[in-house]
Amino acid sequence: MRHWVWMLLVAVLLGAGIAVYMLKPVQGAARDLTLAGDVTRGQYLLRLGDCITCHTDKKSGVAELGGGPGLVTPFGTFYAPNITSDPKAGIGGWTLAQFSKAISDGEGPAGHLYPAFPYENYTLMSDQDVADLYAALQQVPPVSTSAKPHEVAFPFDMRPLVAGWKNLFFTPRRYEADPSHSERWNRGRYLVEGPGHCVMCHSPRNLLGAVEKGKELTGNPAGGTGGKAPALTAERLKAEGYDVASIASALSDGFTPEFNVLGSAMGEVITDGTSFWTEADREAVGAYLLGEE
Structure with a gap:
């Protein structure tokens, strides 16, 4: 009986420890909330x-x-x-x-x-x-x-x-520029991984819905209501005829290098989002995705 009591006690303590860890607050660095918004x-x-x-x-x-x-x-x-x-x-x-x-x-x-x-x-x-x-x-x-x-x-x-x-x-954090790359490349990375959240839609997810580490931008075969979200790797983009200029153009008007139309969910993203971006930002995304400076 003592053996089972000790096993039960260990299980309870282990479960309580896991619960405490799993339910603890997840907070990033404090932000400056005194800034005036534009x-x-x-x-x-x-x-x-x-x-x-x-x-x-x-x-x-x-x-x-x-x-x-x-x-x-x-x-x-x-x-x-x-x-x-x-x-x-x-x-x-x-x-x-x-x-x-x-x-x-x-x-x-x-x-x-x-x-x-x-x-x-x-x-x-x-x-x-x-x-x-x-x-x-x-x-x-x-x-x-x-x-x-x-x-x-x-x-x-x-x-x-x-x-x-x-x-x-989830790890709350702020974007940190990579000094080994150009300002344009860093801007593109910020947009793709940050507010543009391309990584969220174009990456595979595990059984708990988290992006699979190391497979970012390799495509999502179950892209929600918008259907499959294709890979945005440099290899795939180049194989389909994309360069920085054509990526920027596609994000503006929705036409691929082969004059197909990017429709469905991506079409809505272009209509309401990327078509309003500056040309510099669209080119920055292209540069980052293709690994160019």
């Missing part, structure tokens, strides 16, 4: 982050940023929330500190945010970018209708479990 720069960041595509359900006639269409995943269907300036249905009542915590640590006023929201990428944004984006969103006309609730089955509907996911797969 609305104009923030409006551009709305396009860089593809916020309009994800948070606007055009087919349902939802006003811009009033809530997005369903994103179908193996864990359920997620709906991007209303992020207009409405104080109840949107984020008009949020402080910069609350907004920063959502962007940086994946935690909103009501608790942990599901990683369907790409805070894994947004955490790389600079303090000034976060302040600017917040300032722009506070100027968006309010929409009083709340977005649809997520359709997520048990146990994935238990938000505290997201803390465990974060402890396993």
